[in-house]
Amino acid sequence: MNPMEWFVWKPERIFMVSLVFFLGYLTIYLFSRKRPAVRSYPLLISFVTWITYGVWELFCSVQQYNIRVDLLFIYPVLIIVSIFGISASVGSLISNLLKK
Numbered sequence: 001m002n003p004m005e006w007f008v009w010k011p012e013r014i015f016m017v018s019l020v021f022f023l024g025y026l027t028i029y030l031f032s033r034k035r036p037a038v039r040s041y042p043l044l045i046s047f048v049t050w051i052t053y054g055v056w057e058l059f060c061s062v063q064q065y066n067i068r069v070d071l072l073f074i075y076p077v078l079i080i081v082s083i084f085g086i087s088a089s090v091g092s093l094i095s096n097l098l099k100k
Contacts, residue, residue, distance in 0.1 A: 004075050008068065011058040018050035021085065028089050031096075039092045046085030053078060 007014050025043035032038040053074060060068065 004071070004078075007053075007057065008071070009057070009061050011054050011061060014050060014054035014057055018047050018054055021047040021050055021082075024086075024089070028093055031093055035096050037092065038089075038096050040089055042085040042088035046082050049078060049081045 007017075021043055025040050025047055028038060028040040028043060032040045056070075056074070060070075
């Protein structure tokens with residue numbers, strides 16, 4: 001089973017993932033208030049991307065679309081944005097914490 005199939009027709013799972021990204025954003029944002037070099041916006045971009053996908057998946061489930069060619073474009077974007085958000089935000093936090 002493809003791990004991304006876990007999200008097809010399940011917008012509530014997508015919204016849970018977006019909530020995790022938002023909580024990560026808030027946590028790193030609080031660190032960035034004390035240390036301005038820490039970047040929290042990449043996780044915010046990931047949150048917005050996942051929440052947009054959740055709304056799209058909700059729309060598709062209501063319309064009961066059977067053939068989902070759109071997922072061939074959506075999943076690579078989700079994976080790239082998620083990896084970028086996590087690595088950029090957590091990486092800047094760790095490097096800033098190790099400096100002091």
